[in-house]
Amino acid sequence: MKCVKTAIVAASFVLSLASAAFAQNSVAGAWELTVDSPQGANASTLTLKQDGDKLTGELASAMGSTPVTGTFSAGSVAITANLDVQGTSLQLGISGKVDADTMTGSVKVGDFGEFPFTAKRAGSAAAAAPAPAAAPVARAAAAPVGSTTDATGKWDIVISLEGVGEFPVQADFKQDGTKLTGTFNGPTGEVTLEGTMTGSTLRMQFEVETPQGKLPIVMTGDLGAEGFTGKATLAGMGEANWKGTRAK
Numbered sequence: 001m002k003c004v005k006t007a008i009v010a011a012s013f014v015l016s017l018a019s020a021a022f023a024q025n026s027v028a029g030a031w032e033l034t035v036d037s038p039q040g041a042n043a044s045t046l047t048l049k050q051d052g053d054k055l056t057g058e059l060a061s062a063m064g065s066t067p068v069t070g071t072f073s074a075g076s077v078a079i080t081a082n083l084d085v086q087g088t089s090l091q092l093g094i095s096g097k098v099d100a101d102t103m104t105g106s107v108k109v110g111d112f113g114e115f116p117f118t119a120k121r122a123g124s125a126a127a128a129a130p131a132p133a134a135a136p137v138a139r140a141a142a143a144p145v146g147s148t149t150d151a152t153g154k155w156d157i158v159i160s161l162e163g164v165g166e167f168p169v170q171a172d173f174k175q176d177g178t179k180l181t182g183t184f185n186g187p188t189g190e191v192t193l194e195g196t197m198t199g200s201t202l203r204m205q206f207e208v209e210t211p212q213g214k215l216p217i218v219m220t221g222d223l224g225a226e227g228f229t230g231k232a233t234l235a236g237m238g239e240a241n242w243k244g245t246r247a248k
Contacts, residue, residue: 026050027072027098030122033059035107037115040190046079046094046119055079059092064166070094077103148200148223151175154247157184159232159240171244180204195219202228 028050035042044061046068055070059081070079079094096105096117103119155171173182175197184191184206195204200223207214219242221230228244 027055027077027103031103031119032122033103033117033119035115035117045122066092068094072098075099077105148225149197151180151197151202151223151228155228155244156247157228157242157244159242167240170247197223200224202230 027048031046033044033046044059046059048055048057050072053071053073055072057068058065059068066081066083068079068081070077075098077096077098081092083090083092090110093108096103101121105117106114107117108114151173152175153173157169157171159167170185171182173180178196178198180195180197182193184193191206191208193204193206202221202223205218207216217232217234219230219232221228227246230242232240232242234240
């Protein structure tokens, strides 16, 4: 809610009361959602329009955006959306309770399970306390910029899944001869990986935990002066393109 500044104290008081009452009966606007999944916290933005008890809007995340519809009644929201993942429709069901500038509830992701979420109005002071800073981790020295045979260092990677959108992650590689180890960090949390770097050709494999089990992923690519380009094979979901540039 916006704080209305005015020189007339009485008018300001009345306006603030009206604003508070409106917030209790409206979920219109942007909400910052955090879903607690087995792979870690996943952030997205839910933008809603309200007409009576009818809701429409959009859910946007690193995987793209999709329209939503639903209802708001007696302080409760019930929202549905459909994601198109490689030609397969995945239904989302969001159910929650609204308390002023916060919302809590659960998200049902098709047959993958149901996960709790918390949300706050975008720009609200009701932000969650920041997570404690992670302990510093020793890292290998980055390879010289422009090297096409050494992948050591931090990388900004974007995986492009057709029909879904772009999925940004950060990678930290360590190369020892032709052996490559490291981690991916993204919305699904941290994943350990291993692979090979033969000349300028990379191949690595890792597994992502899902409610239905482990999802194997194989990534191949070539390292040029500008960075990596390649393909990622997601078991049961097809192929995606990816690019990587050295983090600055």
